[in-house]
Amino acid sequence: DGGITQSPKYLFRKEGQNVTLSCEQNLNHDAMYWYRQDPGQGLRLIYYSQIVNDFQKGDIAEGYSVSREKKESFPLTVTSAQKNPTAFYLCASSIAGGSPKTQYFGPGTRLLVL
Amino acid sequence: AQSVTQPDIHITVSEGASLELRCNYSYGATPYLFWYVQSPGQGLQLLLKYFSGDTLVQGIKGFEAEFKRSQSSFNLRKPSVHWSDAAEYFCAVAAYGGSQGNLIFGKGTKLSVKP
Numbered sequence: 766d767g768g769i770t771q772s773p774k775y776l777f778r779k780e781g782q783n784v785t786l787s788c789e790q791n792l793n794h795d796a797m798y799w800y801r802q803d804p805g806q807g808l809r810l811i812y813y814s815q816i817v818n819d820f821q822k823g824d825i826a827e828g829y830s831v832s833r834e835k836k837e838s839f840p841l842t843v844t845s846a847q848k849n850p851t852a853f854y855l856c857a858s859s860i861a862g863g864s865p866k867t868q869y870f871g872p873g874t875r876l877l878v879l
Numbered sequence: 880a881q882s883v884t885q886p887d888i889h890i891t892v893s894e895g896a897s898l899e900l901r902c903n904y905s906y907g908a909t910p911y912l913f914w915y916v917q918s919p920g921q922g923l924q925l926l927l928k929y930f931s932g933d934t935l936v937q938g939i940k941g942f943e944a945e946f947k948r949s950q951s952s953f954n955l956r957k958p959s960v961h962w963s964d965a966a967e968y969f970c971a972v973a974a975y976g977g978s979q980g981n982l983i984f985g986k987g988t989k990l991s992v993k994p
Contacts, residue, residue: 769922798981805888807969807986808923823981855922865911865930865973868982870922 767792769871771856776876778843778850786841786874788856795861797839798868801825802853814839815861843876851878881906883972885985892960893993900955900988902970911973912953913982914944918966926968929953940964965992
């Protein structure tokens with residue numbers, strides 16, 4: 766079955782620690798996205814990538830970093846510079862080029878601070 | 880700037896009753912509009928989308944939405960709600976310009992269903 770997988774389901778971060786959230790898709794989509802979700806805030810775009818080896822900052826990129834070395838994978842690193850990392854993180858993918866593009870979402874990773 | 884407003888943070892309806900969730904958007908041209916649903920602790924599932932053509936769009940799980948340009952609205956409806964419809968619902972519009980294709984989400988409406 767085609768889809769998007771995110772791991773782990775829950776992740777715990779200690780003070781000063783970087784953590785990496787995994788996102789893998791087998792939908793053959795060129796574009797991938799990372800969102801942060803906080804209660805009552807909807808979804809806010811962190812980073813997106815339209816093609817391998819290229820990515821752009823979204824609305825709230827500070828304290829986060831990404832890489833896009835493979836079409837199937839778009840890992841997100843939450844760095845120690847992100848002072849309030851506790852949130853639900855969602856990865857999505859879509860076809861690239863032109864508009865409109867329907868985004869398909871993974872099951873999410875919940876990040877908690879110890 | 881583009882924006883999406885979902886005026887109702889939380890709605891409670893009785894099982895079997897009809898449902899309408901409101902969505903208003905701000906956009907200069909013909910918008911591309913989406914409704915997603917999220918069960919607790921899960922990802923988002925696409926319910927339906929409007930790109931062009933018929934302004935009444937049918938989706939999955941018995942949902943429909945109507946695009947009204949004059950009111951800048953894209954309200955989601957269901958004639959008879961089931962307990963399994965309890966979830967959070969998000970309206971989104973596709974951005975234009977430099978971030979063409981990116982989605983702008985509303986803050987969501989949480990639906991509770993009374994037995």
